[in-house]
Amino acid sequence: MLLLAAPMTGKWLVPNDVDRAMMNDPILRDMGRRADGLVVGTNDSRPDTYRVMLHLASLSRGRFIGRDTVLGKDAIPSDVNWLVLLPGVNFSGEGERRKVGPLTYVKLR
Numbered sequence: 001m002l003l004l005a006a007p008m009t010g011k012w013l014v015p016n017d018v019d020r021a022m023m024n025d026p027i028l029r030d031m032g033r034r035a036d037g038l039v040v041g042t043n044d045s046r047p048d049t050y051r052v053m054l055h056l057a058s059l060s061r062g063r064f065i066g067r068d069t070v071l072g073k074d075a076i077p078s079d080v081n082w083l084v085l086l087p088g089v090n091f092s093g094e095g096e097r098r099k100v101g102p103l104t105y106v107k108l109r
Contacts, residue, residue, distance in 0.1 A: 016048070016051075017101045017102045018048045018051050018052060018086075018101065018102060018103065019051060019055070020101060021100045021101030021102065021103050022051070022052060022055035022056075022103075023055070025100045025101075025105075027098070027100075027105060028055075028084070028100060028103070028105060031056055031060070031082065031084070032055065032056050032057050032059075033056070033057045033059055034056070034059060034060065035059040035060060036060070036079060036080060036081040036082065037056070037060035037061075037080060037081065037082045037083065037084065038060060038061050038062070038063060038076065038077070038080045038082075038083050038084075039052050039053055039056070039060055039061070039062045039063070039083075039084045039086075040062070040063050040064075040065060040071060040083060040084070040085050040086065040089045040091075041062070041063075041064055041065075041085075041086040041088075041089065042064065042065060042066065042067045042069075042086065042087075042088040042089060043064050043065075043066065043067070044067065044088075045086045045087065045088060046064065048086055048102075049062055049064065049086055050062075052084055052086070052103070056084075060084075061077075061080075065089060067088040068088060068090065069089075069090070070090045070091075070092050071085075071089060071090065071091045071092065071093075072091075072092050072093060073092070073093030073094070076093065076108070080108065081107070081108055081109045082105065082106060082107050082108055083095070083104075083105070083106040083108065084103055084104070084105055084106075085103065085104040085105075085106065086102070086103060087102050089104075091104075091106055093106075093108070094108075095107055095108045
């Protein structure tokens with residue numbers, strides 16, 4: 001139980017913009033329990049990255065990169081069909097992008 005609450009510490013256990021995006025957007029809600037995605041955050045957005053993964057039931061992979069680092073298509077595993085990018089993450093590859101609150105959803109395939 002402590003592990004599940006860890007991403008919430010420092011955030012006062014109050015829903016933030018990331019939580020609202022994950023709970024209110026039907027596409028992001030449907031990403032839950034799927035293992036074909038990648039959540040990418042920055043080193044300073046770790047708590048919010050873990051929050052996204054918690055909403056997704058942690059079946060998708062996560063990655064941390066430096067702020068304002070450009071993530072290229074070659075850095076994405078071939079079995080990944082979608083990305084959730086946190087603020088400060090830029091993706092240079094092709095894909096259908098959709099801004100949802102502070103998050104960016106990218107459909108690759």
